[in-house]
Amino acid sequence: MDPMRNQNNDALVISATLANFLVKKVLIDSGSSVDIMFYDAYVQLGIDNAQLRKVNTPLTGFSGEMIEPLGEVMLPLSLGSLPKRSTKMVKFLVWLRLHPPTTSSWGDRV
Numbered sequence: 001m002d003p004m005r006n007q008n009n010d011a012l013v014i015s016a017t018l019a020n021f022l023v024k025k026v027l028i029d030s031g032s033s034v035d036i037m038f039y040d041a042y043v044q045l046g047i048d049n050a051q052l053r054k055v056n057t058p059l060t061g062f063s064g065e066m067i068e069p070l071g072e073v074m075l076p077l078s079l080g081s082l083p084k085r086s087t088k089m090v091k092f093l094v095w096l097r098l099h100p101p102t103t104s105s106w107g108d109r110v
Helices: 039-044
Strands: 012-018 021-028 035-038 071-079 086-095 106-109
Touching: 035 039, 039 086
Parallel strands: 035 086
Antiparallel strands: 012 021, 012 071, 021 106, 071 086
C-alpha cells in the first residue's frame, strides 16, 4: 500500500462553547503558537472592551507583514458534554481584521 495515500491533510474543525456561546466551527491548528480571535467575533460575543488587556506582542501575518493585536482576553472554553465536559481559561489575542469579514455563524447562548 502506498504510504502517501494514507496521509490526511484535512482541517480539524470542532464545536465548542466559548464565553457561554456555542461556536459551531472552531478550526484547530496544531501548528499555531497563539489563539487568535478577530475583533468582529469578539464584539458578537458581547464582551466589554474593558476586558481587553494591552499587549506588546506583534504577530507575523500569512504574507509576512507585522500585525499589532488590539489586546488579549482570557475566556472560558468548554469541550465535550457532561459528565465528561472540560473547561479551561484560554488566552486569545484579539486582532482587528482589515479586510471585509467573512460570514460567520454563532450559535445560541448556552
